[in-house]
Amino acid sequence: MHLIIAEKNIVANRIAQILAGKEKISQKKEGGVNLYQFGDTATIGLRGHVVEIDFVEGYTNWRSETHPPRSLIDAGVLKRPTEPAIVKLVQKLSKKADRVTIATDFDTEGELIGKEAFELVRAVNQKVKVDRARFSAITPEEINHAFSNASDIDFDLAAAGEARQIVDLLWGASLTRFISLAARRGGNNILSVGRVQSPTLAMIVDREREIESFIPEPYWELSLDTEKDGETFSARHINGKFTDKEQADTAYAATKKPLKVTDVKEGTRADKAPTPFDTTGFIVAAARLGLSAANAMRIAEDLYMNGYISYPRTDNTIYPPSLNLESILDTLSKTQFKKEVDWVRKNRRKTPTQGKKSSTDHPPIHPAGAATPEQLGENWKVYELVVRRFLATLSPDAEWMTMKINLTASKEGYTSTGSRLKEAGWRTVYTYSDAKDSILPVVKPGEELPIKNVNLEEKQTQPPPRYSQSKLIQVMEELGLGTKSTRHEVIQKLVGRKYIEGNPLRPTLVGRAVTESLEGHASEITSPEMTSTLESAMEDIKVKKQSRDLVVTDSRVMLHKVFDALEPNSELIGREIMDQTDEELTIGPCPICGKDLRIRRKGVSQFIGCTGYPDCTFNISLPSSMWGGAVRTKAVCEIHNLNHISLIAKGSRPWEMGCPLCQLITQQKDIFAMIPSMTEKIREDLLSAKIYSAFELGKMDPEALMKAIGVTKKAAEQLIKETLDVMALLKKRSECKKFMKQFVPPKRGRSHTKVMSSFTASGINSIDDLSKVCVEDLKKAGLTEEEANTLKAEAVLLTSKNQLKEIGVPTTSLRKYQEAGFIGPEDLLGSHPAYISLKSGVSIDTVSKHVALVAQYLNKEQPVKITKKHLEKGREELLSLKGISEPVLEQLYCAGIIDLKSLSTANPDKAAKICGLSKEKIKQFKAAVPV
């Protein structure tokens, strides 16, 4: 069997299709992994790296005395499967294979992925022949050629990739741990460091510092307005920007009649059609549609997975000759772009535009399938962008008419330029950048024009702009930081670590503090040079000028030097970062005592507390950090002088909460409104007395409240009591919601909050209410019949359980009763103890005791006590009668018949109804009782 291993599923599929020719391919899934088989060949796709490198055992504890961060530098590393299902299938097939071909991507990382696959194969099959197919496009010609000319894995190339892996892990993990520990940060708040992320962060910090230290300088611009045939236009002074005020004033004063046209120049300007999309170009264009880099990539990947566009991770801006542009046009003419396709076909340029980069792995991003807006929904605009860009690259250049008018006003020279789109060219199909005409009137040299206005404007030089995501990705690409597949993820990572925020991007204080510490003590890691050095070392490994191990050893030596400098300063570094970040957590003065309020974190919970604690207990609770870590933003509340709060979670937009105290007040407004004797006046008085929450109010002493808001003692007592009642109700509601959440999954338009508010409207406020509810009310809240029944049954179960517990039934017996179907107190009282004992397996003595407790609790008549001895005797008596077996005995117990005596006194009609035996049967048993 010939096993072919590709880098990803989609490639495996296409290779199979090409190699199979007309043969039929059978596709099956094993453990969620696709396998394509034809003839004696099986093709499987990996998922990129299916193993990852990690440290050998013993290094998991960050705070270990024996394995501090520095020890990671010399720690051993191993490879561990990250995709066990794929690894398993590869190895299972390898055992049976007599030829294995590695067909991963044709680049360094692809060679490494191939080597990883090779190692998996060798681990289970030492003899099988393993070769390597290299192809730079997935076309029949390339693939067939690659497989009939298969060569060997390039272990040097793979080793270069391994060196990168190891160096990245050693530096990243050791420095991340070191700096996190120094700044006492753990869990969600670790401070990460890495070869790509740290220089990227440093660029953003650097830009911010440039902006801060920028000193604006004034300059002056001089222009005049004139008119021809009723059309006004303006002209700039030929000096451009005046940096000297006096010169500007002189020129202004000298701008006088007559204003004469000295010169008119007309020309044309070519406006080149854009080049094909690589990943960066695509992200930049998508940013104009308002998409973040990560979002644009997510949508592109989605479109790719569904066959609408080609592979979106590419560095290529030149269509390979093998790409069939004609058939793509055919496909697109089946979409709503038919008109544009026809236009392109009629006006097509000789050869498509091309950029500078031609890489081997994937073609530029282009449309691959037809789609409609209905099919794609939100993703449509990205598809449209790819389509229009593709069409633009086949379209002719646009052309502009340009006109330049030179003028003199007395002796001062002025100039005006205009342009008009002459040939729309590619702009016909690529409608994103607006092409505005600025048309000048027709004038002749020597002509005199009126001066309508002379304008002297003072302006200021501007600092450089902050990076937008797409600009940052462009710069990263120029510096060689990251890859086409990872750049956008790096930015997301920096946001997730709360190093950067906003759009355009600016550093947080943490981001800045970490960058500054690293620059001061481990500058290697904040410079893009580390990447270029690593890359040249990798080049050396590829050509055998160096070995992988030598490169790694060198890197280890360097990292030790870094730690030599870092370790003695660990206290200092920690202090620096903590001081700066404390500031970031401080949001302004406490409304009660005036000391600083600070964001506090404890596990997943976070809140705003007063630095005056425990003297001042003022606090505001915040949503759990599962919704995002709380950080302060630049905005400050005008009323409370507090910074606004924003919650930042990985992979989603920050949640702007605004001023936390304003939030608290609005939120409490609804709660206050539930208190019967609350009036708007009292509420205002409470606020002025700095009593912001119902919780605070409920805790108050009536005397103190009396003084604080000027009400009678009786009113104060009443208010406090009502507040406590409302809070108890809210607590019950929240328990009820939590309970409901376990059984009612959220759906579109049926959030848990929505369901709960519907419950409240129907008067359902607690789990207890749920247990007594009418199922129709639950269905009103959007629950299905089944969900409603389940919810009610579960509520009955829980409330009964709590009730029985309160009565004094211990948990173990309680569980047995409920499992046997005796749910609540009434069930225990409604059945004969013997029956309960038989069904639940709880001994009769215990059952009797519990039943007695229940009867006492419910104020019901105490049932007759039955002993174990009595029961056993009765049992023997009954079983001795003809026709009474164990199952019948159970039915008799149900009817309260436990011995001969109770049988003889039983009423057959009643008993039959309860236990399900026929009347005749019971009469028959009665008759058999010996006299």
Next chain:
DNA sequence: GCAAGGTC
């Protein structure tokens, strides 16, 4: 719990 690189 660390990196960066693949891919979903």
